Amino acid sequence: MKPRSARFWPAAALLALTLGACQSMGGAGLSNRVDVDPATGSEANIGSLTAVIERNPRDPAAYNVRGAAYGKAGDYKRALEDFDTALQLDPNFAPAYANRGLIHRLRGDTQEAFNDYSRAIQADSNYATAYIGRGTIYRQQGRYNEALNDYQQAIRLDPTDPQAFHNLGLAQQALKNHTGAIESFTTAIGLSPLASEPFNGRGQSYMALGDYKTALDDFNEAVKRDRNSYIAWTNQGLALEALGDRQKAFAAFARAANLNPRYAPAKEGMQRTTV
Numbered sequence: 001m002k003p004r005s006a007r008f009w010p011a012a013a014l015l016a017l018t019l020g021a022c023q024s025m026g027g028a029g030l031s032n033r034v035d036v037d038p039a040t041g042s043e044a045n046i047g048s049l050t051a052v053i054e055r056n057p058r059d060p061a062a063y064n065v066r067g068a069a070y071g072k073a074g075d076y077k078r079a080l081e082d083f084d085t086a087l088q089l090d091p092n093f094a095p096a097y098a099n100r101g102l103i104h105r106l107r108g109d110t111q112e113a114f115n116d117y118s119r120a121i122q123a124d125s126n127y128a129t130a131y132i133g134r135g136t137i138y139r140q141q142g143r144y145n146e147a148l149n150d151y152q153q154a155i156r157l158d159p160t161d162p163q164a165f166h167n168l169g170l171a172q173q174a175l176k177n178h179t180g181a182i183e184s185f186t187t188a189i190g191l192s193p194l195a196s197e198p199f200n201g202r203g204q205s206y207m208a209l210g211d212y213k214t215a216l217d218d219f220n221e222a223v224k225r226d227r228n229s230y231i232a233w234t235n236q237g238l239a240l241e242a243l244g245d246r247q248k249a250f251a252a253f254a255r256a257a258n259l260n261p262r263y264a265p266a267k268e269g270m271q272r273t274t275v
Helices: 043-055 060-072 076-089 094-106 110-123 128-140 144-157 162-174 178-191 197-208 212-225 230-242 246-259 264-273
Strands: none
Touching: 043 060, 060 076, 060 094, 076 094, 094 110, 094 128, 110 128, 128 144, 128 162, 144 162, 162 178, 162 197, 178 197, 197 212, 197 230, 212 230, 230 246, 230 264, 246 264
16 A cells, blocks of 8 residues: 555644644645645646636536635635535535635634534535544544544544544544544554654654653654754653653753743753753
């Protein structure tokens, strides 16, 4: 099987969303993954998509794709306008609901996002992406069992989606089911071996179980894949600190603090491990 992309969704080539132990990373367009060709949001690409719409002004898919491009470019207002138009042309077009839901979520309009993911599911009960999106909102609200149900449904519909397994692991982790979380993160890694986030997530569950050496191995893999992840560097520092290597732990915390000077766990780790 061809490996999936190295990075996941919501979270972020569309928008740099911070991924932590209990945070998400995020069908057609941008609703599930945001790691598409960066040129997708370019002015030239949007111009090409506009030409397609001019030739097919009644095609909801054309507006949906251009809306995704606007979303990647950070122009949420125009993205929402395109998704609205797509849904006016086809009120049962699930991808447009899910994409609009993601834009609402990125704008902080959680209820609107939840409503759109639910509408996508009503329009197409087999649309796995919408379950992942809605599950993420449930998880962020602390409604972990409902999040589990949505992620598990997404997996039943598409058992090859690494994001669904990754998010399932985050929900299991929040419920202190670290053995289950490790299994889910391991599946996500198998489906997307170049991704940093599931290694970081799995390492956190190993830490919770007291297996600091295995956790360190995972954090090493996480920073190898994403050298700019201050969370992974901080977690590497925590594992090294737990293993008694204060000097290397300080270096990892310092690297994290350099990447994000306002990240308190990294600064606190530096203070604890100063030699």
